[in-house]
Amino acid sequence: MQKMRRKETLTGQLTRTLAERISSGQYAVGARLPSEQDMIAEFGVSRTVVRETIANLRANGRVTTRQGIGAFVMQQDKSDGFQIDTAGLSAVQEMVAVLELRIALESEAAVLAAQRRSPEQLAAMKAALADMNEAISRGEDAVQADMKFHRCMAEAAGNAHFLNLFNYVGELLIPRARLQSAHLDNVPMPDYLARVQREHEQICYAIERQDPEAARAALRMHLSESKARLQRSIAKLVS
Template sequence: MQTMRRRETLTVQLTRTLSERIAAGQYAVGARLPSETEMINEFGVSRTVVREAIANLRANGRVTTMQGVGAFVMQQDKSDGFQIDTANLSAVQEMVSVLELRIALESEAAVLAAQRRSPEQLASMREALAEMQAAITRGEDAVQSDMKFHRSLAEAAGNPHFLKLFNYVGELLIPRARLQSVKLDAVPMQEYLARIQREHEQICYAIEKQDPEAARAALRMHLSESKSRLQRSIAQLIA
């Protein structure tokens, strides 16, 4: 079994290794990547690391995923387009910078979602909240249901570009920001997630009531609180 080194984050290492294999043709266009279990066994990493690496590859346009089937290599575009260096995401300051981008992006998406959301889209947000609560109760990290909530909100904005940008920025940031914030603040995971869940509920309630300004305020407060927690972590590190 190959065990990955820890000189940099395991997710960055795995993302780079898979990218190199795709570039070398080891994983051909249209081919399915190894399963999560196969990667866990080969690289000696956790399921979360594998999922984050696949999310990075998907955000960079290297793979596409089919639920319950797996990840498949995509034809590579010659243009790299907009990218955030995944190697820098382990730095707390970089997380703050990306959170500022998300605040600008998602607060406007929340306004549009409050104006345009359909009953089905609202139900999808409520479903994500229920899944997150169940994950919290089981003692899990709830990353996937957190992502589902924000993705459902972006979709409810009725503008596909909000969803595309969220899929890129959000999937790179959410797991790292959560784990780093919990680690540096020494907050129990369930307590931290319960606070996040309450903030999500406020956003969803405003969208349900079709109150654009309340939705914007609740979303900005949610992400701004995350930003503040990370900034406090920076202050602790340099103190």
């Protein structure tokens, strides 16, 4: 049984592993991917990680899903379309550029979420916040709970394209940005996470009140704070 290592998010690792198998032909075009249970057994991950991985592969055009049957490998288009160079994300400047993309994307998703969210979707956002609080109390980095919150918000926007783009951009950026912000800004990780969590709560509260402009403002403040922290890191590196 191949276990995934926690050098990066489990979803990111599993997405990369399955994408490599598709590219190498191990999973041929038209072939059905292993079942959720088979992947859980092989990689030692949760059902949530498997489902998030399939969502990422679907967003990247690598698989298509058939309800009740599974995920199937798609013919890969030779023109890759929009992609972010993951190697470049080791540079703080590039993370700032991608974060600016997230600000534009997610601020509008927050507006739509405030207008369209269902009680169930609001409950899912609150559950993600509770998961993050629990992870912080255990001394963990809370990356998965952080991503879950933003993913739930994107889903509540009621437009699948927001969710697909977040699955791609968020998976690339959140873990790297968190490590850079906390480390280079000389902030203890628990204090950094508590601040991030307060920003999440403001977003959730605005969406709960169904106040689109407050949701937009809270989301922009949250991600703009992250951008400012990264820019301070750049200033320290070049000084």
